[in-house]
Amino acid sequence: MFIRHIILEILRCVYWFPFRMVVQRLPLKTGYAMATFMAFIGSVFMEKRRHLTKKGFRIMFGGEVSEKDMKRNIRKTFENVFKNDIEVLWYPKLTPRLCDKIFTFEGLENLDKGLEQGRGVILLHGHFGNPHMIMPALGFKGYKLNQLGSRNPPEKINDPLMSISNWIRQKGYEIKLRYKEALPVKFIYTDKSMKAVIRCLRNNEVLAVAIDGREGSQWIEIDFLKQKALFSTGAMSFIIKMRPVVLPSFVIRQDDDTHKIVIHPPMDLNVTGDKEKDIRYNMESFFSLFEKHIFAYPFQYGDVFWFEERYFKV
DSSP: HHHHHHHHHHHHHHIIIIIHHHHTTOOOHHHHHHHHHHHHHHHHHHHHHHHHHHHHHHHTTTTTTTHHHHHHHHHHHHHHHHHHHHHHHGGGGGGGHHHHHHHHEEEEHHHHHHHHSSSOEEEOOOSSSSSGHHHHHHHTTTOOOOEEOOOOOOOOOGGGHHHHHHHHHHHHHHHHHHHHHHSSSHHHHHHTHHHHHHHHTTTTTTEEEEEOOOSOOOOEEEETTTTEEEEOOOHHHHHHHHHOEEEEEEEEETSSSOOEEOOOOOOOOOOOSHHHHHHHHHHHHHHHHHHHHHHHSSTTGGGGGHHHHBOOOO
């Protein structure tokens, strides 16, 4: 176990230092090819994650999926994860001109119409495809975009022998955070006051919120992907209170590794005064739409099954 840990930390160090620098100098297609190869290796050696992915898809599709499609969805799940990681390393390379080539939009007029109402707009999304790509896609187009996020620094291992390991993990976290914060977006962190969130909506700006995160202390159980899933109610509670324009939004990776940003028409929020019922109704409404995208592109959300103990009631 100790030897395996050492090997993993060496690989982590290689990834964040020499590998990162090499990838940033390569053409995008070459980087994606490397990610595909890494995904193949990962799917072979990450046996537990491969098993959890297969188990999740079996439940999700009710057993009505061929072995060929199952293997394809598992393989492409790993590919999507590794491509997402590679794309983080490219954040410093992104420019408005490059973004015009790698992003297409469907429903962008819904965002423009939403802003015309002057109440602020929330782009409600999930961790689907590469959700972070919504930041450069809209930020470089000139929208005043805010991203609600959390900071989760790596937990330190209290062992003198692990000091180098702790340093590698912390440096990797700092690099990733620095790259994200350099994008044309303002981060509003959940560990701070919510005043910044209220301010950005009152200023009629755009706020991106991932509703399938795992922050908060209040939870609700929802039927999701043929299982019982647990979700935080904090974001929806805030939405009901503030009543901004809410646009379900999804980033869909295309076959050529460009990204389509899909922005749906405004949600017809249910606000009756019964907070508990309103939260349930509105969350079930969003997740019903979310499921349609997931069933169309299961491999762009398949890694959620890797964290079943946090996402699903098992």
